[in-house]
Amino acid sequence: MPRGPKGVTINDVAARAGVSLSTVSRALNGNPTVDPALVARVQQAAAELEYTASPVARSLVLGRTQTVAVVVPDLGNPTFQAILRGLSRAAAADDYHVLVADSAESVDEERALAATTRRRTDGVILCAPRMPQAELDRLVGGLRPVVLVNRSSDDVPAVRADYRSALTDELDLLYALGHRSMVFLSGVARSVANTSRLEAIAAFAASHPDVAIEELPCGVDFDAGAASADAVISSGATAALAFNDLVAMGLLSAVQAAGCRVPDDLSVVGFDDIPFARYTSPPLTTATVPAAQLGAQAWARMRGLLEGEAPRDPLWLRPELVARGTTGPRGPAAGGVAADSGDAETNEFD
Amino acid sequence: MPRGPKGVTINDVAARAGVSLSTVSRALNGNPTVDPALVARVQQAAAELEYTASPVARSLVLGRTQTVAVVVPDLGNPTFQAILRGLSRAAAADDYHVLVADSAESVDEERALAATTRRRTDGVILCAPRMPQAELDRLVGGLRPVVLVNRSSDDVPAVRADYRSALTDELDLLYALGHRSMVFLSGVARSVANTSRLEAIAAFAASHPDVAIEELPCGVDFDAGAASADAVISSGATAALAFNDLVAMGLLSAVQAAGCRVPDDLSVVGFDDIPFARYTSPPLTTATVPAAQLGAQAWARMRGLLEGEAPRDPLWLRPELVARGTTGPRGPAAGGVAADSGDAETNEFD
DNA sequence: CTGTTAGCGCGTTCAA
DNA sequence: TTGAACGCGCTAACAG
Numbered sequence: 040m041p042r043g044p045k046g047v048t049i050n051d052v053a054a055r056a057g058v059s060l061s062t063v064s065r066a067l068n069g070n071p072t073v074d075p076a077l078v079a080r081v082q083q084a085a086a087e088l089e090y091t092a093s094p095v096a097r098s099l100v101l102g103r104t105q106t107v108a109v110v111v112p113d114l115g116n117p118t119f120q121a122i123l124r125g126l127s128r129a130a131a132a133d134d135y136h137v138l139v140a141d142s143a144e145s146v147d148e149e150r151a152l153a154a155t156t157r158r159r160t161d162g163v164i165l166c167a168p169r170m171p172q173a174e175l176d177r178l179v180g181g182l183r184p185v186v187l188v189n190r191s192s193d194d195v196p197a198v199r200a201d202y203r204s205a206l207t208d209e210l211d212l213l214y215a216l217g218h219r220s221m222v223f224l225s226g227v228a229r230s231v232a233n234t235s236r237l238e239a240i241a242a243f244a245a246s247h248p249d250v251a252i253e254e255l256p257c258g259v260d261f262d263a264g265a266a267s268a269d270a271v272i273s274s275g276a277t278a279a280l281a282f283n284d285l286v287a288m289g290l291l292s293a294v295q296a297a298g299c300r301v302p303d304d305l306s307v308v309g310f311d312d313i314p315f316a317r318y319t320s321p322p323l324t325t326a327t328v329p330a331a332q333l334g335a336q337a338w339a340r341m342r343g344l345l346e347g348e349a350p351r352d353p354l355w356l357r358p359e360l361v362a363r364g365t366t367g368p369r370g371p372a373a374g375g376v377a378a379d380s381g382d383a384e385t386n387e388f389d
Numbered sequence: 390m391p392r393g394p395k396g397v398t399i400n401d402v403a404a405r406a407g408v409s410l411s412t413v414s415r416a417l418n419g420n421p422t423v424d425p426a427l428v429a430r431v432q433q434a435a436a437e438l439e440y441t442a443s444p445v446a447r448s449l450v451l452g453r454t455q456t457v458a459v460v461v462p463d464l465g466n467p468t469f470q471a472i473l474r475g476l477s478r479a480a481a482a483d484d485y486h487v488l489v490a491d492s493a494e495s496v497d498e499e500r501a502l503a504a505t506t507r508r509r510t511d512g513v514i515l516c517a518p519r520m521p522q523a524e525l526d527r528l529v530g531g532l533r534p535v536v537l538v539n540r541s542s543d544d545v546p547a548v549r550a551d552y553r554s555a556l557t558d559e560l561d562l563l564y565a566l567g568h569r570s571m572v573f574l575s576g577v578a579r580s581v582a583n584t585s586r587l588e589a590i591a592a593f594a595a596s597h598p599d600v601a602i603e604e605l606p607c608g609v610d611f612d613a614g615a616a617s618a619d620a621v622i623s624s625g626a627t628a629a630l631a632f633n634d635l636v637a638m639g640l641l642s643a644v645q646a647a648g649c650r651v652p653d654d655l656s657v658v659g660f661d662d663i664p665f666a667r668y669t670s671p672p673l674t675t676a677t678v679p680a681a682q683l684g685a686q687a688w689a690r691m692r693g694l695l696e697g698e699a700p701r702d703p704l705w706l707r708p709e710l711v712a713r714g715t716t717g718p719r720g721p722a723a724g725g726v727a728a729d730s731g732d733a734e735t736n737e738f739d
Numbered sequence: 740c741t742g743t744t745a746g747c748g749c750g751t752t753c754a755a
Numbered sequence: 756t757t758g759a760a761c762g763c764g765c766t767a768a769c770a771g
Binding site for chain 3: 411427448
């Protein structure tokens with residue numbers, strides 16, 4: 040008789056098929072050393088009883104849960120949503136389940152969640168953009184197998200968006216359009232994403248002495264972008280690179296409200312290619328981070344680890360530049376409505 | 390010695406503390422019938438060994454996993470993302486984990502995933518907007534405990550957004566502004582969300598004989614809304630209700646491009662209050678579905694079930710009307726640019 | 740108050 | 756080829 044009121048166990052199947060429970064186990068797991076006639080009897084008995092082996096019991100005996108954990112800083116962030124989506128579908132295709140944990144942007148939570156969820160899964164995919172490198176290095180040791188998203192650590196597989204190349208692409212575009220005075224609206228100061236953009240800018244500036252790029256501390260959302268409009272206009276720059284699309288859209292909206300024409304007076308580029316980027320007026324030039332692919336590839340790496348492969352080098356996915364309507368040639372009235380044209384003085388912030 | 394290379398077991402702790410494994414179990418689980426001195430010794434031994442009880446083994450013996458499953462049709466959909474986020478955080482606050490499954494909009498997958506994930510969790514929160522009612526009724530029987538989101542079934546707790554009231558609020562607003570000829574851009578024909586909107590419209594039309602509301606089969610995304618612009622304009626309606634914000638934004642963009650002024654020539658309302666709704670030009674009037682609260686409440690219901698409470702009545706969360714810039718009084722030139730004013734003939738579709 | 744024992748449901752040796 | 760017995764790691768009865 041079934042032990043629990045809800046669950047039929049392997050013993051019930053064994054009894055109904057008139058065999059021992061080990062035969063049931065073997066038959067149902069495709070062990071070839073079983074009489075085909077018995078296999079059929081077992082399968083029928085299992086079907087009649089709607090039997091399915093308990094995943095928990097199997098996990099205990101097999102030492103694997105068919106589940107991986109995904110730790111993200113914020114499920115409300117479209118980028119992590121896309122990563123989760125790509126990851127979830129790829130894992131499901133391999134009959135794996137996904138446990139999600141939202142660290143609410145807290146590094147402490149990230150660490151704790153990674154450790155906790157790891158214990159009930161076969162591995163963890165970690166998105167920890169804010170965690171200090173030393174702490175990350177220490178943490179991943181006890182987490183293996185682990186795959187990092189947009190971070191790296193020794194001997195740990197990672198999938199990364201190549202923000203730096205992407206921003207360089209944007210800079211190249213603006214340069215080709217004749218822009219020589221630009222501003223960069225930066226995001227969270229010490230974040231990886233922001234740092235890599237800054238690196239791209241520094242490298243670009245070094246190789247293009249005729250270009251002035253001013254950094255304007257800004258933020259990561261629409262309102263931050265809108266609030267930077269005055270500063271952008273008065274900077275005299277003819278092009279603005281926003282940390283992301285939200286910032287770009289805020290900036291776009293505010294500068295247009297101030298009478299500045301885009302792209303005639305000011306070119307604007309964003310980052311991420313969020314769904315609405317193509318629907319602004321004019322449509323936003325941006326770079327698309329292949330977040331869903333990032334997730335799918337993160338799973339591919341994790342599966343490799345689970346199958347015993349050696350960790351490979353980090354995979355860098357290069358975002359694609361999407362040139363739309365907010366970028367144009369540096370116009371005759373370059374400099375915007377409220378500033379004089381040409382090379383404005385630049386102040387550097389950190 | 391530890392059985393596996395990675396895991397230290399309860400036996401190791403017992404040995405180190407010089408007690409039996411049951412004492413360790415009791416001490417670590419806060420069983421009061423343990424000598425305080427021993428508790429301290431056990432805790433120290435556990436700390437030194439960094440011991441944590443295996444969640445899988447506990448799950449097997451306790452019959453509960455501390456995990457719930459969430460099945461959604463599409464992790465790419467902002468509404469489900471918000472639900473998941475609210476749910477995840479609420480569950481985490483109660484030390485529960487969340488297993489997510491994306492059914493990729495397939496009803497078959499929904500059914501299969503619900504059953505599969507249920508076996509490795511303590512219950513499932515099901516978002517299955519497209520599943521036929523009869524199938525849903527049948528499915529939930531074998532899933533208990535289960536909580537439904539935006540669906541109902543006998544004796545099953547549910548949390549629902551009151552689309553009907555929300556749409557009625559929008560209709561009331563438009564009516565108060567003087568609009569008497571409207572169009573509704575409908576979404577997926579047989580979906581619950583669409584049906585409830587249609588019900589609201591039918592009820593409103595019945596109680597307001599002076600109003601004509603035409604249904605225009607449309608779709609659920611930006612492009613669908615844009616593609617409906619001509620039909621909306623030629624309908625002669627002075628106000629358009631879009632199935633959701635994406636549709637509204639597409640419509641808004643396209644009618645404006647056609648020279649139609651919003652809200653002077655046409656009022657537009659959306660649904661959902663997605664993040665960008667407040668940033669369109671003019672800002673979109675819409676109704677906000679409290680998706681994150683829906684998720685949090687879904688967890689609250691699930692927790693109730695897990696604690697043995699009796700299923701309560703469905704919880705209806707009423708979306709809030711957000712009146713912004715796309716709605717205005719019916720103007721003197723009512724009817725739009727390319728149509729005559731007044732009561733246009735209405736064709737009804739399904 | 741503590742230790743010993745019996746399962747939780749399964750996969751997998753070991754004999755037969 | 757099949758069945759009996761063991762153990763995965765833990766909690767909860769049962770004795771002491």
